[in-house]
Amino acid sequence: MKEKGILIVLSGPSGVGKGTVRKAVFSRPDATFAYSISMTTRKPREGEVDGVDYFFKSREEFERLIKEGKLLEYAEYVGHYYGTPIDYVKETLASGKDVFLEIEVQGAKQVREKFPDGLFIFLMPPSLDELKKRIVGRGTESIELIHNRMEAAKKEIELTSMYDYIVENDDVERAVDKINAIVQAEHCRSERVIDKYIKMLEVE
Amino acid sequence: MKEKGILIVLSGPSGVGKGTVRKAVFSRPDATFAYSISMTTRKPREGEVDGVDYFFKSREEFERLIKEGKLLEYAEYVGHYYGTPIDYVKETLASGKDVFLEIEVQGAKQVREKFPDGLFIFLMPPSLDELKKRIVGRGTESIELIHNRMEAAKKEIELTSMYDYIVENDDVERAVDKINAIVQAEHCRSERVIDKYIKMLEVE
Numbered sequence: 001m002k003e004k005g006i007l008i009v010l011s012g013p014s015g016v017g018k019g020t021v022r023k024a025v026f027s028r029p030d031a032t033f034a035y036s037i038s039m040t041t042r043k044p045r046e047g048e049v050d051g052v053d054y055f056f057k058s059r060e061e062f063e064r065l066i067k068e069g070k071l072l073e074y075a076e077y078v079g080h081y082y083g084t085p086i087d088y089v090k091e092t093l094a095s096g097k098d099v100f101l102e103i104e105v106q107g108a109k110q111v112r113e114k115f116p117d118g119l120f121i122f123l124m125p126p127s128l129d130e131l132k133k134r135i136v137g138r139g140t141e142s143i144e145l146i147h148n149r150m151e152a153a154k155k156e157i158e159l160t161s162m163y164d165y166i167v168e169n170d171d172v173e174r175a176v177d178k179i180n181a182i183v184q185a186e187h188c189r190s191e192r193v194i195d196k197y198i199k200m201l202e203v204e
Numbered sequence: 205m206k207e208k209g210i211l212i213v214l215s216g217p218s219g220v221g222k223g224t225v226r227k228a229v230f231s232r233p234d235a236t237f238a239y240s241i242s243m244t245t246r247k248p249r250e251g252e253v254d255g256v257d258y259f260f261k262s263r264e265e266f267e268r269l270i271k272e273g274k275l276l277e278y279a280e281y282v283g284h285y286y287g288t289p290i291d292y293v294k295e296t297l298a299s300g301k302d303v304f305l306e307i308e309v310q311g312a313k314q315v316r317e318k319f320p321d322g323l324f325i326f327l328m329p330p331s332l333d334e335l336k337k338r339i340v341g342r343g344t345e346s347i348e349l350i351h352n353r354m355e356a357a358k359k360e361i362e363l364t365s366m367y368d369y370i371v372e373n374d375d376v377e378r379a380v381d382k383i384n385a386i387v388q389a390e391h392c393r394s395e396r397v398i399d400k401y402i403k404m405l406e407v408e
Contacts, residue, residue, distance in 0.1 A: 122394070124401060157405055165392040166401065178392055185389035188369040188382055190326070197328060197370065201361055 003196070005093040006186055007115050008033065008100045010179070011108035012123030013153035015135040017169050021123060022102040024176045033100040033183075034092045039071070042080035055085065073103060073110035084111075098183065105156045112162060119186050121179060122163040126170040128154070207397070209297040210390055211319050212237065212304045214383070215312035216327030217357035219339040221373050225327060226306040228380045237304040237387075238296045243275070246284035259289065277307060277314035288315075302387065309360040316366060323390050325383060326367040330374040332358070 010025075012018050026035060039055040041062050050056045057065070062081045065071055074083030084101060092099045101111065111118060125131035128150070135149050160166055167178045186192065214229075216222050230239060243259040245266050254260045261269070266285045269275055278287030288305060296303045305315065315322060329335035332354070339353050364370055371382045390396065 121392075127404060154405060157401060160394055160398060160401060163394050165389065166394050166397050167392050178388060181385040181388035182392060184382060184385035185369065188325075188371050188386060190364055190367050190370050193370050194364060197361060197364060200331060201358060 003096055003187075003193070005034075005096050005098045006183065006192075007089065007093060007111070007118035008098055008179075008183060009108050009111055009118050009120045010100065010102045010123060011105050011120070011163075012169075013105065013125065013131065013156045014149055015131055015153065016123045016125050017134065017172065018102050018123055020172055021169060021175050021179070022100070024172050025100065025179060028176065028180070033098045036084055036089055036092075036099050036101050038082055038103075039065070039074075039085055040080060040082045042082075057081075072114060073107035075104055075106050077104070083107075105159060109159075109162065117192075119165075119183065120163040121165045121167055121182060122160045123175065124157070124160070124166050124168045125153075126168055207300060207391075207400070209238075209300050209302045210387065210396075211293065211297060211315070211322035212302055212383075212387060213312050213315055213322050213324045214304065214306045214327060215309050215324070215367075216373070217309065217329065217335065217360045218353055219335055219357065220327045220329050221338065221376065222306050222327055225373060225376055225379050225383070226304070228376050229304065229383060232380065232384070237302045240288055240293055240296075240303050240305050242286055242307075243269070243278075243289055244284060244286045246286075261285075276305075276318060277311035279308055279310050281308070287311075309363060313363075313366065321396075323369075323387065324367040325369045325371055325386060326364045327379065328361070328364070328370050328372045329357075330372055 010018055010022060025031060025033070037051065037053075037055060039057055039062065041057055041059045044050065044054070044056055048054065059081070062083070065085075066074060066083075070086055071083040072086040072089055074081055084103065084107070089099050089101075103111070108120060112120060125134070131153055132146070132150055135146055165182050167175050167182070169175045214222055214226060229235060229237070241255065241257075241259060243261055243266065245261055245263045248254065248258070248260055252258065263285070266287070269289075270278060270287075274290055275287040276290040276293055278285055286308075288307065288311070293303050293305075307315070312324060316324060329338070335357055336350070336354055339350055369386050371379050371386070373379045
């Protein structure tokens with residue numbers, strides 16, 4: 001019997017470093033996950049390639065896909081849609097490969113409803129001070145926006161009980177080690193593999 | 205707030221190689237677990253040291269300790285008692301260190317009742333044929349005993365739903381890698397660490 005892949009969802013408050021950790025996960029030579037490319041209605045930035053960085057879509061097209069149930073999750077952010085096409089995720093999991101999603105907290109909530117047996121990892125800042133430093137460090141945000149972000153982050157951290165695991169992002173490589181250990185462990189969770197061994201008893 | 209250690213229980217059918225895997229776990233230079241030494245009423249074998257390999261006790265003493273509730277689990281096996289002293293386990297976990305137990309399936313059941321939040325790993329033979337080979341390979345068992353062992357093993361494998369994880373012992377070093385990943389992952393399980401982060405939100 002072929003084992004299905006695991007849907008791995010990495011989320012966490014804005015500013016915690018999800019993108020950096022995700023890139024580090026995929027830069028490991030032994031990374032075996034499939035990366036689900038997001039869909040967006042925002043314009044490509046310099047150097048971004050359609051189908052590599054994002055699937056770039058018009059607003060009309062995106063809204064049509066929402067209506068047709070073709071998005072696993074989506075959100076509107078600063079006037080643009082961002083979302084995850086569902087077909088790719090389903091097909092890849094069925095083929096036995098793990099799929100890795102890096103998404104916002106709101107999106108993760110939607111995914112949890114559709115994939116209750118997904119593997120949900122919350123990336124946690126080592127402290128709120130540290131999170132503030134990282135948001136300020138981007139240098140692109142006004143003081144008011146920073147305040148709003150921090151309030152939003154606190155609310156998001158309160159939602160961590162929805163997640164299976166919490167990984168502290170004190171150090172990127174250490175966080176990647178933990179994520180890899182979590183995925184390896186999940187492939188040994190009895191509820192995921194027990195059917196295989198029950199079959200072994202029946203056969204012999 | 206200090207994190208408590210995790211009680212790790214490695215079990216599986218007789219002949220699967222629990223002892224070999226346990227030794228390999230502790231022979232890794234980065235092993236951080238405390239090993240809980242078992243207590244027994246059998247005589248020491250050549251080279252075995254009291255307090256290192258086992259705590260060797262008289263039958264009377266062992267039975268007194270059972271009555272006093274000083275054993276986390278125990279079983280009688282070919283006329284001798286084997287058991288795990290509970291105080292060492294409790295004190296070591298309280299100090300923040302993980303404790304590693306390698307015990308029979310019956311003992312694991314008793315531990316589950318007393319430590320529901322322990323981490324239970326079932327070591328699984330790659331196949332029943334392979335298990336039979338290993339039992340026969342010991343060369344110490346009669347054909348009838350081999351048959352009984354195999355029947356017992358099948359029953360034990362049916363109990364795997366009690367375990368959190370199933371690790372296939374197809375290769376000792378690979379099994380150790382998986383056990384280490386499982387322990388690392390468990391230290392990130394949200395139910396184990398969420399209190400720490402709730403505190404972080406309250407403080408700041």
